[in-house]
Amino acid sequence: MKKVILLILLVQSIFYSQDSIKIDGNFDDWLNIPIAVKDSANNVHDTDGYPEGGTPAQQIEYSDVDILEVKFANDDSTLYGYMKSTGIIGRTSADSLGHAKKGRYYFIFTIDVDDNDTTGYQLREGGYYPDSKGYDMNMEVEFYDGAFNTGHYINHEYISESDFNANWQNDLEQGIVRLAPGTYDWYSQWVMFADSTYVVVSDKGPVYQGIIAIAVSEDGHEAEMSAPFWGFLKTSEGENIIDVNQNIIVSASLEASGELSEEAVKLGYTPGSKSVWGSNTAEPFLYHIKSSLVSIDNEKNMPESFVLFQNYPNPFNPSTTIKYSIPNLAVTNVASINVVADFTQRIILKVYDVLGREVSTLINEKQQPGNYEVQFNANNLPSGIYFYRIAISGFSETKRMILLR
Ligand SMILES: [Ca+2]
Ligand SMILES: [Ca+2]
Ligand SMILES: [Ca+2]
Incomplete structure (x- = not known):
């Protein structure tokens, strides 16, 4: 796996975690x-x-x-x-x-x-x-x-x-x-x-x-x-x-x-x-x-930052896998109990050719925090350099990949 770039986002420091309820008559x-x-x-x-x-x-x-x-x-x-x-x-x-x-x-x-x-x-x-x-x-x-x-x-x-x-x-x-x-x-x-x-x-x-x-x-x-x-x-x-x-x-x-x-x-x-x-x-x-995506002291394998990984294999022919991670940005203010946070974020992941023309939309949907992967199939495309770009509110990242037929 090639070196990955971690982009740390500053988010509000209040974490969301799952509810901890005991059925004990204490409320x-x-x-x-x-x-x-x-x-x-x-x-x-x-x-x-x-x-x-x-x-x-x-x-x-x-x-x-x-x-x-x-x-x-x-x-x-x-x-x-x-x-x-x-x-x-x-x-x-x-x-x-x-x-x-x-x-x-x-x-x-x-x-x-x-x-x-x-x-x-x-x-x-x-x-x-x-x-x-x-x-x-x-x-x-x-x-x-x-x-x-x-x-x-x-x-x-x-x-x-x-x-x-x-x-x-x-x-x-x-x-x-x-x-x-x-x-x-x-x-x-x-x-x-x-x-x-x-x-x-x-x-x-x-x-x-x-x-x-x-x-x-x-x-x-x-x-x-x-x-x-x-x-x-x-x-x-x-x-x-x-x-x-x-x-x-x-x-x-x-x-x-x-x-x-x-x-x-x-x-x-x-x-x-x-x-x-x-x-x-x-x-x-x-x-x-809700799922226990992030909590303060467990779930160590959940991402703490956005990551767009290098595709694999690369160069590729004709398909390759792109992985990315979405951290938990959802913030609920526990002191203000009427806040209902939207725990999902719209993720857009597109592929462009070397001239910047869009050739494929791989993802365009709301997704929960977590680790994801998506296949890109370049069946109908010529050999060359392509770029894949992920965009989430407040963040975007572009990487290069090579289709070699
Ligand atoms: Ca109780
Ligand atoms: Ca029903
Ligand atoms: Ca009533």
Whole structure:
């Protein structure tokens, strides 16, 4: 390898690194995580009232599911979700409202895993309000009868009962998730365990502590959950459904106590009063799953500066490889939590002939920091000297190569 020129760029000295969250009921670890979405108080709606008829969902009082704030985070292997509520997250006891029936409570992140509206289902089909399209999977916790019940994954890619019956078991056995049009009604739901075994669950099932974890604050107003990427399974091509450097759309919901609503009616409650099947869904948000490209004390092999390497082989005939490195210039000001940095940079890599005429555009796209290589094929070009030039905001570099036929 020939000598390379390192160009050191002066960047702001605040590093970006992955989020470090512990599911422990202490919420200091969320202080520097930006608020993904805020939600107003007193906007809980009656889930049963929305899907039919096309009318807006009816507002009801149900402070336990009244979202105030949502945050989302990740590290190299896990997604983390946080919500703050007006009332008590997970409160479902059978008798707090004087009813014999036991209550359910859901802490839900519904995810459009491929950032694609045509796969998955529409939130409205599940009674969620406000509405949005394209949701493929959930990471979700169910509380039942006053306690944690399961933390599970859900896949919504079945369009009918027959599709569901024909495929869900086989899909799970193969560890795959389809990304296709789906419905709210037909889905598979599983608790994944650390040893890669899983159990298929439905509502109010026995207690299963799998790899999804949750912790609620002492006062009940905050909760944090974690869901490892691998529990979301893989595509039929073997790619992780959730992975770093991926954009997803996240919709956060709290939902509770359908079981209580029948009793509520018997007791003279009417819709609009407490204990009807209630839900609050915050506005969906785009989330970029960050990778640990740079941190202060690890990831030694990540570039600290832009480098355009000499092509190899050189001279070449007819193709050659050009390598380059993009350092992490992305800067987020951790003191100002509302800053959302763009962690990608547009890279332009072009080839010119000796007269400066462009002969090829090899790269023209946003790329994450990292080490890259690209092939240049000079099939239709005459022998001679060529130049390749990389340009990134605030930086450019040109190198010479020789095509020798
Ligand atoms: Ca914590
Ligand atoms: Ca709210
Ligand atoms: Ca989708």
